[in-house]
């Protein structure tokens with residue numbers, strides 16, 4: 001099925017969730033379990049280095065990264081242009097998954113999909129919000145906005161908490177009107193057919209009355225790179241000096257102590273991890289992004305701590 005008028009509009013799934021909740025992990029599994037279907041992914045990262053694009057491109061599916069902004073506001077034009085490019089590519093596309101950056105209010109993106117030129121070419125099938133079972137802040141306005149917009153909730157990292165706590169979060173989400181909650185672990189099956197379900201009735205077209213959106217200006221980010229491998233203990237020591245100020249950190253890097261190996265660094269809340277990188281991305285140095293709330297994250301000090309490791 002090449003995209004054309006006969007095939008009908010291409011279904012779009014919009015995946016939201018706060019920083020580090022598990023959006024890329026979910027999309028990676030969707031791209032891998034897509035069976036005979038051909039899905040494309042559009043990912044929106046917060047910064048010029050698109051780590052998520054590099055992670056997902058290992059799936060072998062078309063993945064396009066949008067950088068330096070938020071598709072719920074400043075990048076809306078880029079999203080529309082990218083969608084048009086994907087649709088006119090000439091290859092069969094059975095569905096498009098759009099990952100919003102962890103600071104996006106999904107309403108802006110849903111509105112963008114009502115663009116008159118795209119009408120008839122794409123159809124917003126579902127808004128999926130990933131909720132981190134282990135770490136979430138129910139008082140956070142962005143978290144609530146993402147939940148409000150969700151047709152489906154995917155509860156990630158359920159493997160990290162007790163079953164009783166999972167039941168508690170499900171009850172909380174149920175009380176918030178979210179009936180369809182999928183609980184996942186990193187290796188669990190993903191109900192792709194349900195998530196790409198029939199289009200729900202939406203009241204969020206251009207005419208609908210909507211509350212104001214959340215902007216992405218509450219977060220500051222630092223991009224840091226090194227052309228050469230870094231020392232592992234020096235890197236660890238530098239990150240420890242500002243990790244408490246961060247909401248998120250991620251990227252690829254190589255260590256002098258492990259020549260020829262490439263690692264994916266992930267930091268969510270207080271949890272940091274390093275795993276062998278499966279993605280093809282430029283080496284041999286480091287490309288990292290660190291994100292923190294504006295009022296907490298001292299970018300200059302973090303940059304100084306990282307720059308110092310170049311000299312070690």
Ligand SMILES: Nc1nc2c(ncn2[C@@H]2O[C@H](COP(=O)(O)OP(=O)(O)OP(=O)(O)O)[C@@H](O)[C@H]2O)c(=O)[nH]1
Nearest residue numbers: 019020021022023024025102156157184185186266
């Ligand atoms: N144990 C466990 N870890 C998970 C699960 N889902 C995601 N993770 C881990 O959580 C971290 C963040 O996951 P991502 O998928 O990159 O999160 P994200 O929402 O795409 O992050 P941003 O795009 O930066 O907002 C990574 O270290 C993942 O391996 C899960 O279900 N279980």
